[in-house]
Amino acid sequence: MSNIVQILADAISLGSLYALVALAIGLVFGVMKLINFAQADYITIGAYALVVPSASVTPVLLLGALPVALMVPGVMLVVTLLALATERLAFRPMRNANPATLLISSFAVSYFLQHLVMMVHTGRPKSVGIGNSLAGAVEVLGVRLPGNQILTMAVAAVLLVALVFFLKKTPMGIQMRAAAENFQMARLMGVRANRVIAVAFVMSGIMAATVSLLLVIQTGTLDIRMGLMPVIFAFFATVIGGMGSLPGAALGGFIVGFISVLLQAFLPAELRAFRDAGVFLLVILILLVRPQGLIVDRAAKERV
Amino acid sequence: MTTQTLQTLEARDVHISFGGIRALSGVNMKLRRGVVFGLIGPNGAGKTTMVNVLSGFQRPTSGTVNLDGADASGIGPQKMARAGIGRSFQAARLFRDMTVEQNLMVAAFGAGLPAARAARAAHEILEWMGLAAAAGKRCDTLSYGDERRVSIARALALDPAFVLLDEPASGMNDAECDALMHTIAHLPARFGCGVLLIEHNMKVIMGVCDRVHVLDGGRSLAEGTPVEVQNDPTVRRAYLGEKAAPKSAALF
Amino acid sequence: MSVSPLSPHAPATTDRGPAERLLRCWFPVLALIVPLFAVAIVSDLAGSVMIQRTVTEALIRIVVVVGIYVFVGNTGVISFGSVTFMAIAAYATGWQTCCEALKPITMPGLPEFLRDHSYSLFPAALAAVALAALAAFVTGLVLMRMSGLAASISTLAVLFIVNVVYSNWDSVTMGTASMVGLPRYVTLWVALGAAVLAIVVAWLYQSSRFGLAVRATRADEVAAAACGVSLYRARLLAFTLSGALMGLGGVLTAHFLGTVSINSFFLKLTFIALAMLVVGGMGSLAGAVAGVVVTSVVIDVFRRLESGFSIAGANWSLPAGTQELVLAGVMLLILIYRKDGLMGGREFHWPSNRGKIAGT
Numbered sequence: 001m002s003n004i005v006q007i008l009a010d011a012i013s014l015g016s017l018y019a020l021v022a023l024a025i026g027l028v029f030g031v032m033k034l035i036n037f038a039q040a041d042y043i044t045i046g047a048y049a050l051v052v053p054s055a056s057v058t059p060v061l062l063l064g065a066l067p068v069a070l071m072v073p074g075v076m077l078v079v080t081l082l083a084l085a086t087e088r089l090a091f092r093p094m095r096n097a098n099p100a101t102l103l104i105s106s107f108a109v110s111y112f113l114q115h116l117v118m119m120v121h122t123g124r125p126k127s128v129g130i131g132n133s134l135a136g137a138v139e140v141l142g143v144r145l146p147g148n149q150i151l152t153m154a155v156a157a158v159l160l161v162a163l164v165f166f167l168k169k170t171p172m173g174i175q176m177r178a179a180a181e182n183f184q185m186a187r188l189m190g191v192r193a194n195r196v197i198a199v200a201f202v203m204s205g206i207m208a209a210t211v212s213l214l215l216v217i218q219t220g221t222l223d224i225r226m227g228l229m230p231v232i233f234a235f236f237a238t239v240i241g242g243m244g245s246l247p248g249a250a251l252g253g254f255i256v257g258f259i260s261v262l263l264q265a266f267l268p269a270e271l272r273a274f275r276d277a278g279v280f281l282l283v284i285l286i287l288l289v290r291p292q293g294l295i296v297d298r299a300a301k302e303r304v
Numbered sequence: 305m306t307t308q309t310l311q312t313l314e315a316r317d318v319h320i321s322f323g324g325i326r327a328l329s330g331v332n333m334k335l336r337r338g339v340v341f342g343l344i345g346p347n348g349a350g351k352t353t354m355v356n357v358l359s360g361f362q363r364p365t366s367g368t369v370n371l372d373g374a375d376a377s378g379i380g381p382q383k384m385a386r387a388g389i390g391r392s393f394q395a396a397r398l399f400r401d402m403t404v405e406q407n408l409m410v411a412a413f414g415a416g417l418p419a420a421r422a423a424r425a426a427h428e429i430l431e432w433m434g435l436a437a438a439a440g441k442r443c444d445t446l447s448y449g450d451e452r453r454v455s456i457a458r459a460l461a462l463d464p465a466f467v468l469l470d471e472p473a474s475g476m477n478d479a480e481c482d483a484l485m486h487t488i489a490h491l492p493a494r495f496g497c498g499v500l501l502i503e504h505n506m507k508v509i510m511g512v513c514d515r516v517h518v519l520d521g522g523r524s525l526a527e528g529t530p531v532e533v534q535n536d537p538t539v540r541r542a543y544l545g546e547k548a549a550p551k552s553a554a555l556f
Numbered sequence: 557m558s559v560s561p562l563s564p565h566a567p568a569t570t571d572r573g574p575a576e577r578l579l580r581c582w583f584p585v586l587a588l589i590v591p592l593f594a595v596a597i598v599s600d601l602a603g604s605v606m607i608q609r610t611v612t613e614a615l616i617r618i619v620v621v622v623g624i625y626v627f628v629g630n631t632g633v634i635s636f637g638s639v640t641f642m643a644i645a646a647y648a649t650g651w652q653t654c655c656e657a658l659k660p661i662t663m664p665g666l667p668e669f670l671r672d673h674s675y676s677l678f679p680a681a682l683a684a685v686a687l688a689a690l691a692a693f694v695t696g697l698v699l700m701r702m703s704g705l706a707a708s709i710s711t712l713a714v715l716f717i718v719n720v721v722y723s724n725w726d727s728v729t730m731g732t733a734s735m736v737g738l739p740r741y742v743t744l745w746v747a748l749g750a751a752v753l754a755i756v757v758a759w760l761y762q763s764s765r766f767g768l769a770v771r772a773t774r775a776d777e778v779a780a781a782a783c784g785v786s787l788y789r790a791r792l793l794a795f796t797l798s799g800a801l802m803g804l805g806g807v808l809t810a811h812f813l814g815t816v817s818i819n820s821f822f823l824k825l826t827f828i829a830l831a832m833l834v835v836g837g838m839g840s841l842a843g844a845v846a847g848v849v850v851t852s853v854v855i856d857v858f859r860r861l862e863s864g865f866s867i868a869g870a871n872w873s874l875p876a877g878t879q880e881l882v883l884a885g886v887m888l889l890i891l892i893y894r895k896d897g898l899m900g901g902r903e904f905h906w907p908s909n910r911g912k913i914a915g916t
Contacts, residue, residue: 035705035708035709077769090888093892094895096651097895100704100708101702101895102589102887103705104830104898105888107827108827108884108887108888109888111880111883111884112880112881115877115880115884116881119877119881160897232716235709235712236709236713243705243706256679273720273724274720274724276716276720280713280714280717280720281713281717284698284710286692287698288698292704311687361782380781381781381782381783384779384786385782385783385784390782393778393782397779397782398776398779399771399779400776401839402772406768409765409768410768410769410772410780410783411784414783414784414785419765445895458783552693
């Protein structure tokens with residue numbers, strides 16, 4: 001029983017992490033049909049903002065030295081500015097390009113940022129000790145859960161609720177949903193494209209910063225590829241959820257998280273190294289059954 | 305002359321609804337080889353939807369599409385094309401980075417013609433339509449009128465038993481429109497195919513069509529020879545209504 | 557030399573001899589191949605070993621980028637997974653040809669016919685290419701059912717699946733360690749031959765009815781369906797042929813370096829190959845080849861600058877990683893300011909076409 005609760009907790013916390021990344025990708029995809037590889041580097045750079053650039057494997061803390069109340073907004077500010085900069089410099093000039101061109105340009109932006117980080121911080125993994133106080137375990141339903149897992153779930157829950165509130169209740173959120181439904185129509189009805197897109201990037205930045213902090217707290221390490229796997233998994237979350245559907249993206253994130261944790265738990269030990277291959281294989285099987293994804297976006301199907 | 309053996313294309317009791325909105329309600333129509341069949345009606349009457357149904361792009365919510373009586377609903381646009389149903393689009397939808405001749409070759413190959421015959425067919429069609437000089441031009445360099453004519457030529461290159469032409473003359477001036485209608489009227493004699501022609505302008509269609517079907521608000525209003533349809537009181541009411549109050553007609 | 561649109565089926569409007577017709581038809585290929593021959597001859601006669609290596613590498617890259625182009629360029633669907641088929645072929649040829657004495661120890665999990673036997677190089681290469689094509693076909697059966705963007709993302713899954721499997725299947729692949737001791741038979745001339753073969757195959761394909769059909773789907777899926785083109789079959793064929801050419805690129809890489817390791821066929825190579833294709837222009841074969849040539853020169857220049865140069869007696873060097881930043885930057889600038897790449901999606905055409913083509 002306790003084993004099952006533990007697996008469930010792992011699955012929910014990993015799933016909610018992927019759901020956050022998938023939502024960030026889904027928001028930007030919704031307003032400009034861009035699948036943003038650079039989301040990985042927003043996460044990575046958010047984490048590296050905690051330390052002073054150096055070749056050291058145990059670097060001096062920068063933002064990480066601040067009290068939590070300043071550190072969290074600090075990281076969010078850095079990542080948000082980065083997200084806005086990529087939008088302004090790289091993505092805005094090709095806003096009317098087709099989705100394939102946008103996809104490949106975000107691949108280039110990501111490669112650029114990754115090597116920029118490597119140049120500044122070197123490619124070696126580093127260790128940072130923030131959030132050590134959360135390493136302690138808390139007992140829930142007779143199972144001892146690590147504090148950082150509970151934090152991940154709580155933060156994800158708060159952000160998900162806040163996001164739903166934003167999209168359903170605020171004028172900007174409603175405009176954003178309208179833009180995702182039909183961008184041309186939304187523009188005719190007075191939605192300002194630049195503002196909606198900028199807000200989508202701000203939100204993807206805030207979510208990326210959150211994910212980078214959660215990852216650092218969980219692992220205590222910095223790595224130039226730390227954002228990559230969550231974002232790749234989140235891509236598949238958005239695809240199996242149904243591209244263009246935000247609830248689909250969140251659902252897809254949880255599905256991918258669950259598959260990953262279940263494979264880790266139930267694969268025989270000698271096959272566990274192949275877990276990620278298994279996740280991708282299952283994702284492709286889901287897509288084979290539902291090529292359009294689980295929640296089909298009506299706007300996605302072209303009218304003749 | 306086409307090699308297709310298909311003789312009739314028929315819609316039986318076709319209903320289409322998009323999320324609660326009824327686009328077509330119980331429409332029946334039968335197209336025959338060698339006949340120019342006109343489809344008219346005000347904006348939103350369901351004319352394009354009907355073409356989409358007949359060419360396999362839109363599966364009927366209920367009812368069937370039949371080829372020589374055999375049910376072909378839901379086989380999809382590609383198989384419909386191979387079965388001998390060619391179509392044009394309101395927006396020409398040419399392959400813009402290809403030459404005019406290549407556009408026709410795609411369709412001729414799509415029909416399964418071997419290379420030499422495909423090239424000959426494309427050449428003959430372009431010649432007949434007076435487009436031979438444009439054969440080597442890229443489609444993104446064509447004039448608007450040529451674009452529209454190439455889109456018809458491409459539908460013909462499919463070696464079709466039926467061509468469905470969705471407002472082929474839209475945006476053309478009167479002289480161009482007259483010339484095009486003259487061409488369309490001669491399609492059955494030249495290619496042995498049947499033609500479905502959508503057109504707004506009642507006067508234009510009356511001169512070209514052997515039979516006319518009137519749609520309004522997704523329902524069949526009337527069908528018959530041009531003279532019969534012209535004298536049909538319900539059709540007159542619908543059309544006079546449209547002319548008197550274009551705004552309300554657009555609501556259909 | 558004029559640049560004009562692709563028109564393999566352009567009619568012979570005036571009477572010309574069969575020799576000139578043939579030349580006109582094959583000019584787009586000759587315009588790519590002849591300069592490659594010239595470069596190869598010059599570097600063979602006059603170049604240092606270093607230069608010959610650089611040219612050989614660039615020729616192998618041409619095979620790889622043309623391989624990606626066959627799918628990406630003709631379908632308009634981005635593939636991030638193509639280098640996977642390089643890896644599959646590279647390992648396949650390695651298993652057949654390397655280190656007979658060591659194989660039973662380093663790769664005990666190989667089936668007996670590979671573990672205890674070696675095969676001659678040419679059949680091994682053919683078998684490896686065939687395996688890559690088969691892998692691409694099977695993958696394509698699943699992936700090509702999806703819409704363009706979903707298929708693009710799913711090619712990433714293929715890249716990761718094969719990477720994870722080969723990195724961990726220690727008894728067959730030696731994990732992330734390198735398989736060493738492959739015969740190094742890929743000289744300048746072998747690479748040139750392969751590059752010419754790849755270019756000719758790509759040209760024959762794109763000029764064929766299948767190539768025309770798949771390019772029609774790239775321009776307009778809906779209109780292509782109305783012309784009787786099956787999107788699925790057209791893309792599947794492109795993906796399979798692309799897989800075969802990628803396999804050829806993998807075999808060449810393996811027998812050029814003499815070693816194979818799975819991590820050399822991953823995101824970095826994917827990025828470089830796509831960057832080359834984007835710089836030259838995804839829409840044409842000439843773009844794929846020109847992209848490799850131009851980008852290889854840029855990469856080589858910055859590689860040298862990173863390793864140090866001297867101005868006015870002082871020694872300078874650019875920081876490591878400049879190469880990558882420049883490449884990504886160039887790719888972005890091309891995407892923003894010249895979306896269709898240096899070649900603008902066009903092939904090289906016989907000059908006498910000039911008068912006939914309007915607007916070019």
